[in-house]
Amino acid sequence: MSETATVPLTATRIGGSFVADVTDIDVARNLDTAWDAIHAAYLEHKILAFHGQQLTAKQFHDFGERFGVIEPHTVAMYHHEEFPGITVLSNRVEMGRPKGIRDAGSHWHSDYSYKEIPANVTMLYALEIPNGGGDTMFTDLAAAYKAFPEAMKRRLDGLKALHHYRHTKDRDHPEGRWRLLSEVEQEATPEVVHPVVRTHPETGEKSIFAFPGITSGIQHILGMNLAESKELLAEIYAHCTDRRFRFTHKWQVGDLLLWDNRCTMHHATTDILPADQFRTIYRINTRGTRPV
Numbered sequence: 198m199s200e201t202a203t204v205p206l207t208a209t210r211i212g213g214s215f216v217a218d219v220t221d222i223d224v225a226r227n228l229d230t231a232w233d234a235i236h237a238a239y240l241e242h243k244i245l246a247f248h249g250q251q252l253t254a255k256q257f258h259d260f261g262e263r264f265g266v267i268e269p270h271t272v273a274m275y276h277h278e279e280f281p282g283i284t285v286l287s288n289r290v291e292m293g294r295p296k297g298i299r300d301a302g303s304h305w306h307s308d309y310s311y312k313e314i315p316a317n318v319t320m321l322y323a324l325e326i327p328n329g330g331g332d333t334m335f336t337d338l339a340a341a342y343k344a345f346p347e348a349m350k351r352r353l354d355g356l357k358a359l360h361h362y363r364h365t366k367d368r369d370h371p372e373g374r375w376r377l378l379s380e381v382e383q384e385a386t387p388e389v390v391h392p393v394v395r396t397h398p399e400t401g402e403k404s405i406f407a408f409p410g411i412t413s414g415i416q417h418i419l420g421m422n423l424a425e426s427k428e429l430l431a432e433i434y435a436h437c438t439d440r441r442f443r444f445t446h447k448w449q450v451g452d453l454l455l456w457d458n459r460c461t462m463h464h465a466t467t468d469i470l471p472a473d474q475f476r477t478i479y480r481i482n483t484r485g486t487r488p489v
């Protein structure tokens with residue numbers, strides 16, 4: 198007898214074109230029976246928010262493994278002691294040592310888009326949340342692609358962009374990755390070329406795959422002169438960050454939020470979190486497939 202579909206799952210759309218709240222699921226207890234429904238809801242809504250979860254690091258890690266091969270964060274310093282696949286995001290400093298990454302990306306990006314094989318899912322589990330602030334913002338890049346005029350879609354289809362983690366438009370930016378990486382980490386991040394429009398390997402849906410963030414490292418679109426490429430990228434970014442494609446998650450302790458990096462981008466706001474407001478989150482992402 199199949200074990201699936203024995204636990205009901207209620208996924209209620211809370212954003213316009215994407216994002217669902219999932220109720221009825223205790224991730225620690227219902228994982229086996231609810232997995233198929235969770236996975237289907239993830240593909241349908243792109244972002245799922247579970248609330249009131251009580252997970253150990255192991256249970257969170259087990260959940261992450263369902264989605265694929267867990268990939269430890271590029272910056273190894275903040276791996277969880279017992280589970281290196283879990284990265285700690287935190288602005289706490291204990292005994293003079295940061296407990297986690299203070300700001301894991303307060304700019305528009307998709308996780309590991311600069312790698313040859315970018316992430317598919319990223320999940321965050323909230324242990325400690327400030328009274329205000331520290332929201333995470335998202336945009337739906339499949340909806341953004343769909344909303345482009347046909348002529349623009351024709352222009353974008355088939356284009357490729359050169360990504361390089363260490364490249365940055367602003368060399369003086371304090372988060373510029375060229376400052377932070379060891380030589381070994383630098384070798385692990387060579388230049389890569391990705392399509393500007395990618396097709397989701399599981400749903401077949403097309404979405405924009407270009408990101409303005411400081412860590413995205415998009416240098417230019419291949420086959421265009423730099424000025425033309427810059428202008429087109431600016432147009433893409435302005436369109437994709439338009440309010441109509443956006444959703445903001447306001448955190449509570451016990452939230453488990455997961456998103457599909459293949460068709461969304463996100464933006465932390467931890468750069469402006471006051472120093473007396475503490476936020477500690479466990480993070481996992483899994484390895485995806487080469488964008489096509």
Ligand SMILES: O=C(O)CCC(=O)C(=O)O
Pocket residue numbers: 286301302303308319321331332333463464465466467480
């Ligand atoms: O802390 C957040 O709100 C999100 C951080 C982020 O971009 C990530 O974990 O990939």
Ligand SMILES: [Fe+2]
Pocket residue numbers: 301302306307308463
């Ligand atoms: Fe991120």
